[in-house]
Amino acid sequence: MKKLLLVFATICVAFSCFAQDDEAIPIEKIWGVNVNPDNTVTFRFRDRNADYVVVKGDMGKYPMTKGEDNVWTVTTPHSLNGGFYEYFFIVDDVMMPDPSNYYSTQSSGIVYSNFIVPGEKGDLYSVQDVPHGTLSHVWYHSDKLGMDRMLNIYTPAGYEDGHKKLPVLYLLHGSSQFDNAWIQSGRMVQIMDNLIAQGKAEPMIVVMPNGNRQLQAAPGFDTFNLTYQAQTRKYLTKTNNGEWEAAFPEIVKYIDKHYRTIAKKKGRAITGLSMGGAMSTIISANYPDMFDYVGCFSCFPMGRGETADNLYEKIKYQLTKKTPKWYYHTCGPADELYPQVQKFWKDVEDMGIEFEHEEKGVGHDWFTWRMDLTDFVQKIFKD
């Protein structure tokens, strides 16, 4: 009897849900984020039962107020600067992206929703009516890593119809990120299109590989398919063992074979953020004839198959005997890695090596890295 009652209760619940579904409001109709004409931003989230709803992101953190139709709202108390913003809601004790927003980015396991505020940086990070480059997702085979792997390749506007050889920037993502990070969170396509159109950056090819040793490509694009997410940690165990860095020349070889490149040191730059910056430092130290421009954003080189002493010797050799045209490290003062980064800078300088480094940006965040990329690409391949 008890069982029968349970079955009946279940049917009732199911039925009541079907009835309620007809009243369910597609979330697209509850417009989650709106940039107002004065560049304040209004957020909305519909929830009839929550105790509290908060919006948090690059613009700060604001509690929201429940109003008509159970829609929680808040408008930022001041205008926001032009830029690309990430945000999420906190609904009771749960973080979630804006369910009404098409645009999301993923970084270090968190899904963010996005909006753009027009103005200086916002304009730079937006698709403008300028000539657009091509973005391609290409597969190459790595003999050393024993697998096919994806490369994301940006070629500047006009490449398809041109004949000129172009320089190449190798652009590396950070830990817990993927080969699409600079495209999605980094807005690299828009930054490159806009800076090249303005004559501020040289037309260049940009190559973005996946820096995780055991992954072929970003989640959803490799053979882990949509089961990747739960297994992140499991499949990243070999990422820091140095094999990836040792296999890097295969990528350069592939690019020089398949694209119209200036296949020389003077036509190559490498940089990256955090783990990707460490990789840039290590790869360029191990192949000192390969890159004339080396950058490192929010990073200090560590481990990755190198002992510190060994690496410092290689960097000394690279900077004194093979002098790259530009060797540049940067870090924001609020970056949690800054003490370690400063130690690295000091260690190198203690070897008597001059070396350009700069405290710049804010923290260990995309707000900083987008600016780092913007500045870096305006200074390379100029001579």
Place this chain on the structure above:
Amino acid sequence: MKKLLLVFATICVAFSCFAQDDEAIPIEKIWGVNVNPDNTVTFRFRDRNADYVVVKGDMGKYPMTKGEDNVWTVTTPHSLNGGFYEYFFIVDDVMMPDPSNYYSTQSSGIVYSNFIVPGEKGDLYSVQDVPHGTLSHVWYHSDKLGMDRMLNIYTPAGYEDGHKKLPVLYLLHGSSQFDNAWIQSGRMVQIMDNLIAQGKAEPMIVVMPNGNRQLQAAPGFDTFNLTYQAQTRKYLTKTNNGEWEAAFPEIVKYIDKHYRTIAKKKGRAITGLSMGGAMSTIISANYPDMFDYVGCFSCFPMGRGETADNLYEKIKYQLTKKTPKWYYHTCGPADELYPQVQKFWKDVEDMGIEFEHEEKGVGHDWFTWRMDLTDFVQKIFKD
């Protein structure tokens, strides 16, 4: 005083939110969907206050039960067939995608979360360890439409290193969709990679333009940037006026110029779903020497700058005087457009024209269209 109290209250709310934030659980830790070893699927959603939570999608609709830690769960009562699934949650009276799932697709204004169940179709729609083609996002200039526009172009594995000329399939999306629809919801890259690797489809180039007259590219990739969503309807007013179809030869010209194509009727196919199928029908009727393979999934041609009488005459001429190798229309019996589709089929046959059409699939949905594409590409360019 009242104002002061309000300020104080606001500070309290803000402070209390900061305190609560420390307890907020990143949603990634509440694993939203899990395909179990027996191919049942378990869904989870955390909400401490909701009256009810339901999961709805291609697998059906199930009320969820609140358990420990305020996590609502349900497991499908039976194993699911292999395939690619879309789902969303209904939380009280609001629809939302799974906030813990990286993978989402957008179709007709709704954001869905996704999972894959292994097995026949699931395997076909998955990234397998086979040679992979390249997917490129390329811009061309349309003189007739007066704007730069994006093309998504798939070239099969080996294209970069080959010399052989290849046939081209032009693949068109539906209304309220964008040029990335066949890539995201349609899984076309995986379908093509896998069928070509199995020898079931010929290596071919696939070109996916944006079929909305006033859009350069999908939301986020055109100059509307991230403001697009609210303005969908506003900017789609000209989409059905026939200008887009009239400008189509510009795309074919661009592709034949920049890719190693078989630049003849026998080397070209065109198909699409819903609006895209209507476009395929109209474009191929207007340019009867352009395509030897014409498909139309879940569609009937209507309006788009053509009167019915005029279009029927053109189709009659196309099918009787210019005989394409394969002219094929299909529609699912549960498709809401099926009565109109059947009328179109009858109208054409009433002109005394034989014409291949088939009741196939289910409704007006991606479950059907993925199968339609799978079948279509195995039959074209075989001779």
